Each structure stands twice: as C-alpha cells, then as structure tokens.
Amino acid sequence: EVQLVQSGAEVKKPGESLKISCKGSGYSFNLYWIGWVRQMPGRGLEWMGIIYTGDSDARYSPSFQGQVTISADKSINTAYLQWSSLKASDTAIYYCARLATGTFSYLDYWGQGALVTVSS
Amino acid sequence: DIQMTQSPSSLSASVGDKVTITCRASRSIDTYLNWYQQKPGKAPKPLIYGSSSLQSGVPSRFSGSGSGTDFTLTISSLQPEDSATYYCQQSYTTLMYTFGQGTKLEIK
Numbered sequence: 001e002v003q004l005v006q007s008g009a010e011v012k013k014p015g016e017s018l019k020i021s022c023k024g025s026g027y028s029f030n031l032y033w034i035g036w037v038r039q040m041p042g043r044g045l046e047w048m049g050i051i052y053t054g055d056s057d058a059r060y061s062p063s064f065q066g067q068v069t070i071s072a073d074k075s076i077n078t079a080y081l082q083w084s085s086l087k088a089s090d091t092a093i094y095y096c097a098r099l100a101t102g103t104f105s106y107l108d109y110w111g112q113g114a115l116v117t118v119s120s
Numbered sequence: 121d122i123q124m125t126q127s128p129s130s131l132s133a134s135v136g137d138k139v140t141i142t143c144r145a146s147r148s149i150d151t152y153l154n155w156y157q158q159k160p161g162k163a164p165k166p167l168i169y170g171s172s173s174l175q176s177g178v179p180s181r182f183s184g185s186g187s188g189t190d191f192t193l194t195i196s197s198l199q200p201e202d203s204a205t206y207y208c209q210q211s212y213t214t215l216m217y218t219f220g221q222g223t224k225l226e227i228k
Contacts, residue, residue, distance in 0.1 A: 035217070037164075044222040045156075045164065045207050050215050059215045062121070095163055104170035105211040106154040110163035 002026040004034075004096055004111035011117045012086050019082035020114045022096030029077040030054040033099035035107060036070060036081050040092045050099065051079055086118045122146050122210050126220035134228045139195040141223045143208035148188045152212035155184055155193045158222075159204045167206075168193065203227045 007021045022034060035050040049060040053072040060070070072079040079096055094114050097107035123146040133139050143153065151171035156164040166175045168184035171191060181196045195202055208220040 033215070037219075044205075045158075045209075045219040047209075047217050047219060050217075061216060061218075097163075100169070104152060104154070104173070105217070106166055106169040106209070107156070107164075108166055108175070110165065113163055 002109045006111040006114045009115040022079045024077045030074040034079040037095045038092045091118050124220035130224040132226045137198045141193045143191045145189045149210045149212035151187045153191045154209045156207045157204045
C-alpha cells in the first residue's frame with residue numbers, strides 16, 4: 001500500500017528555522033517526484049514546488065523560490081521542506097504528494113498534512 | 121504562469137441534483153487538467169486526471185470534460201458524501217502545476 005506519512009504539527013516563533021518531512025512507503029520512492037502544496041487557514045491549495053527523489057532535482061514555484069528549500073534523502077525514502085527564517089505568514093498546512101506520471105501527471109497519493117503555526 | 125479560475129466559488133444543491141463546476145485556464149492547456157476533492161480536515165484526493173479519466177475507486181457519478189481553456193466537473197446525482205471543496209489543477213506546464221481557487225459544494 002502506497003503511503004506518505006508526514007511529520008507532526010509544529011509551533012515556532014518568527015525567525016526560527018524548521019524542516020518538515022514526508023516519508024514514503026509501499027512503492028519505489030526514488031522513481032517518483034514528490035510535490036509540496038500549501039494551504040493557508042481557510043484558503044485554497046497553492047503549488048510550492050517539486051523534487052525528483054532519485055537525484056534531488058528540485059523545481060520551485062516563483063512565489064516560493066528563495067523562501068523554502070525542498071530536499072530529499074532517497075536512502076531513507078524521505079522528502080523535506082525547510083525554512084531558514086519563519087514568518088507569521090508561513091502559518092499553514094503543508095501537504096506532500098506523489099506525482100503520478102504517464103501521459104498525464106497528477107498527484108495520486110497525499111500525506112496527511114503538517115500544520116505549521118508561527119506565532120510570537 | 122497559467123492562471124486557473126473556477127466558478128462558482130460556492131454552490132448549494134440537493135441530493136440527486138446534477139451539479140456542474142467549471143474551470144477556465146488563462147491559455148490553452150490541451151487536456152492537462154486534473155480535479156481533486158477535499159473534505160474538511162482531510163488531504164485532497166484525486167478524482168479526474170487528463171480532463172476526463174476517472175481515478176481508480178472514484179464513483180462513476182463523477183465525470184470530467186473539456187479541452188483547451190474550458191473544463192467541467194459534473195456530478196450526475198449528488199450524494200450527501202459529496203459535500204466538499206473541489207479544485208482543478210493544470211499539469212500542462214512541466215512541474216509547475218497551478219490550482220484553481222476552489223469551489224465549495226454544500227448539500228441543501
């Protein structure tokens with residue numbers, strides 16, 4: 001069974017750093033792209049970026065370029081999303097999702113989401 | 121960037137109704153259009169990919185159509201469990217997959 005299990009909820013202060021994780025199982029992790037999606041409170045889904053876990057080739061939405069870093073460690077089937085200096089506006093649920101590829105690409109399996117709260 | 125615009129933003133319908141949600145792309149995306157369903161407190165789940173292909177396990181009352189810039193998600197006979205927010209997503213631009221703003225569907 002394909003599963004993506006994300007790390008737990010985090011409460012941080014502005015200016016702090018953070019790295020959240022997404023561990024895949026039940027499939028060949030290093031053969032798929034993992035995408036990250038932000039959902040701010042009461043808002044819609046926003047595409048942040050994506051990484052090929054086989055070689056850590058990462059691509060970013062212009063809105064998130066320079067704001068976050070996406071990485072992966074294929075030896076432990078885990079992708080990461082990290083911030084070096086959090087802002088209150090980073091408060092959101094962050095989802096990782098596997099990119100199904102074929103003729104059409106779409107996000108076929110999703111993690112449960114990780115709530116990040118940034119507050120002084 | 122390709123912008124995705126959904127309409128309506130919200131709607132209310134009765135059990136058994138036929139419901140249609142539309143999604144418009146700012147430029148042609150061929151049939152590279154996906155639909156997702158999100159229930160409160162849950163992760164989104166895929167419904168339709170490639171404009172009209174039904175994801176495995178999704179009830180057949182869901183269908184998608186369209187190409188170019190205009191797309192529709194149709195629920196043929198609305199069920200209580202279909203109360204959710206629905207998002208379209210374009211997958212035309214390689215690895216830069218933008219979402220629509222969402223349509224909240226409520227059951228009367």
